[in-house]
Amino acid sequence: MLAEHGVPTPRTILPDELDRAPDGPLVVKPRYGQGTKGVHVCRTRDQARVLCELVPEPIAQEYIHGREFTADCLIDRAGQASVILRYRLLVKGGLAVVSRTFTDAQAAERVRETLTATGVTGACCVQGFIRDEQGTDRVVITETNARVGGGFPASAAAGADYVGQYLRGLFHQDIDHDQLTYKPDVTLTKYVETLATSEGTPR
Structure with a gap:
């Protein structure tokens, strides 16, 4: 497609x-x-x-060489889309555990072209690569997921009201795309902790 x-x-x-x-x-x-x-x-x-x-x-x-990224997207019922870009700096098991927001006009436009082609609405994430070389194929899209991306807290930490505007859309209220602007160079690192418990009643 x-x-x-x-x-x-x-x-x-x-x-x-x-x-x-x-x-x-x-x-x-x-x-x-x-x-x-x-x-x-x-x-x-x-x-x-x-x-x-x-x-x-x-x-x-x-196989595509380049910097891998995810775009956290929110598309309203009229088709207007907000796109929040973040690099996938460290990926484990397919999940980005270190992300950093960035801006790139060509990448954002390529993501919007992808959303138009697929017809996705609501919350979704688009993934791709940014190649080092310049040209029309500099930004390559690899997948689109009709769900909230696992690393979306990076977008929220960068100032985008992603959850609040998503909820507004779910309740048939207008999405305020001005609330989905964000700052670049905000880094999010996920920390996974494993807890072990023993048998019996804790004291």
Whole structure:
């Protein structure tokens, strides 16, 4: 769908189409899944063929180099979208544990093109890469999720009233996009703690 709307996105190939795969590194992964489970990077088509035998319901995609980002988006019923950009500086299990907000006019426009192409409304997150080289394909979109992104607290910490405006939309009130502006260079680090308990009644 993105390709049909002229939005740069990694070329996707089914296992029986690997002869037409682009030269260079490929990503082989399950067609359905989450996080990084079953995701492999390979250098050749022959390696991709082997991985397609091991990965359930596999697809292969062009490997994209660049800075990975997520856009926290809120689209009202009229189609107006607010886009809050954050780099995915450290990713574990497919989840961004360190994020930093930033601004980039071309990336924001590419995200809006993606939202128009997919027709998503409400809260969603769009992911992609920003390549080092300049040009029309500098920003490449890899996926869109019709849900709140796990790293959205970075957007809230940067000043965007993401939760408040989302709730307004859910209750059929107008979304105030002026409340969804944000500051760049705000960093969020997630901390995961594991607690162990013993048997019996705590004292």
